Amino acid sequence: MSFRLQDIETTYLVWTDYLFHRVRTVRNLSEHSAYVTASRLGRYLDQILERRKPILLQSSLRSPPNPKSAIGTGADKQNLEHAFSFGAALLDICRGLDLNALWGPLPVRIHLRTGQTLLEYSMPGRREWPHPLEADSASRKSQERVKAAHHAKHEADRTLKTRYLIVNLRIEAELLVFIAQTGMNLSQAHQLRMDQYSYTSSTDGYQVRSYKQRRNGPVLFEIFSHYREMFEHYLQWRNAVFPNDRDGLLFPLIRRSRHVSTPPTFNKIQAACEKLNLRFIAPQALRKTRVNWLLRRSRDADLTAELDQHTKETLLQVYAEPSLQVAMTEVTRFWHSHDPAIAPPSPGICVGAGPKPLADIPREATTPDCITPAGCLWCEHQRDIDSFDHVWSLCSFRYLKTQEHATVRPKVRLNGVVPPHPAGLAIDRITEKLRFFKNSSEVRLQWVEEGLTRIEEGFFHPDWANRIETYTGA
Known part of the structure; x- marks a missing residue:
């Protein structure tokens, strides 16, 4: 093709189309290599032709976005x-x-x-200063x-x-x-x-x-x-x-x-x-660190973009960096908000992942499965909470199990032996917990007494009130 001054722009654009064809169709050239090669030659042509705008902008090649690599836990x-x-x-x-x-x-x-x-x-x-003297200098004192x-x-x-x-x-x-x-x-x-x-x-x-x-x-x-x-x-x-x-x-x-x-x-x-x-x-890295620090502290992309004089799109595409800690926190919050299986079905809190029965769990007791509330009573991951609300929840749950014990009878075995009632075992387990609260301090004793009084008055914990009313037909 012609390399005359009046034809060089056309020749350059045709050549960039050829590079674009190699990138997208032939696939024997990377997008980054094509852009860098065309950019270097374009800068020389811009100076020769005294262009105000880069000639590369007229081509089909664009700067590929920098992929954001994965960031480790300590990054x-x-x-x-x-x-x-x-x-x-x-x-x-x-x-x-x-x-x-x-x-x-x-x-x-x-x-x-x-x-x-x-x-x-x-x-x-x-x-370094003072500069070292020459070792072979004949006039060392004069030099000093x-x-x-x-x-x-x-x-x-x-x-x-x-x-x-x-x-x-x-x-x-x-x-x-x-x-x-x-x-x-x-x-x-x-x-x-x-x-x-x-x-x-x-x-x-x-x-x-x-x-x-x-x-x-x-x-x-x-x-x-x-x-x-x-x-x-x-x-x-x-x-x-x-x-x-x-x-x-x-x-x-x-x-x-x-x-x-x-x-x-x-x-x-x-x-x-x-x-x-x-x-x-460097200054650009300082600005990026500042932007990401503000973004993670505020959790507000619009506010951070306004403080740093960016558009929200520029902030998220250029400056924002992925964070493993932020992602873990957001995922945890999401599941706590949308998946009820994360919270234990029984009173208390769960400190582990997956059910793990106690070593001395009774044979007829409800097996922990993270679904049945009674199963949590014999799970190693279940923990009691030192509060009146938890004691009140235990009293309400025990009342629900007493209703179940009174209405549902276990099947008699072939030898005529009546097995222990699972609800009865749950009642005994909850009673042990309430006895511990009662005997541990005066404050906890008042919690147990207040919780039992509320149950006698028919004032049940919100977590169990609907179930009790549905079960008893009240």
Whole structure:
């Protein structure tokens, strides 16, 4: 096909259709590989043709969604632990680099709550400072004097010329804390400019506005109430370090090679994390952690999307991550609400899965099956509740079994022996339980007496009232 400048767009689109055919029909190319290959070539063509919109958008290829992998039982806990450790280190760096430390002697010693100490020499380059001397140097003493004088001069120059690396370290830390608190994109946060801010109370914190005389400006961002004090301390520090730039960027990183419009790469924070053996968490990962934490705490996707300035669809498709703990909790709540088999049919609670008869269960007693209430009386998983409501339920259940014992007769065996009545065994079992409550304390004795009095008055527990009335025809 033609590769002339006026024909290259058509040629490119036909070629992407060919890739799409391989993905969907021939099936010898993955969707991800096709998209990446076409995207790389498309970027070159966009520059050559000076296009405003990517040429790839005119093709049939689209970026495949990232599949959300399964998350294990400890993944959520590990993610939060790493985020909390990283956040604690950022706070310690911000507090450790106050004005006294910034303009004080070198190296700056930042003490962390973990007991570690971060040394910052404010010297460019990757080598340690003071730099090691050459082992084979003939003029070692002269070299030592030169290096000592150079280092003394560097430390005595207490201006941004020598301290800009330490300044950048705190600004990077403050910027990451700001993103974690507000949920703002890095591309927006690092472009914010200084202003006079006004604070309006909201549900969980403050809405920060640009202060205008006689009126409030639009809401710039929202912060939690505990972050306001830290944010105002940073503003004071920033104005003291940059007294002649009070209308500049809110986070004015000092750069020697990159343009101010380019988002920072957080080289200083990454180097500090490497020294402290911490996992660096990028701004996008911080925002995702914040979103998922809010989503799991609130259980409200609409509220979380509003707080983080997303649509609900973007929140659920891009930011929300599956959680095994949340899924287990939701499944448990669902079955407790919709499946009555989860709750034991008899008075008390069940602490196990499946019926398990006691070792000394009578032969004629009702066998536990998680269906018959009397069967729970001889199940190892049944537990009594230390409350009057449970005692009242036991008294009502025993009354129901007495009615059954009076009306239903067991069949006589061939040898003429009348077997024990299952209802009678249940009555004896419940009586033992009530006797224990009666003899254990004065309070429980009053519970038993009150429960028996209610039964005599025909006031039965709600769990058994309908059954008793149906059985007795009352």
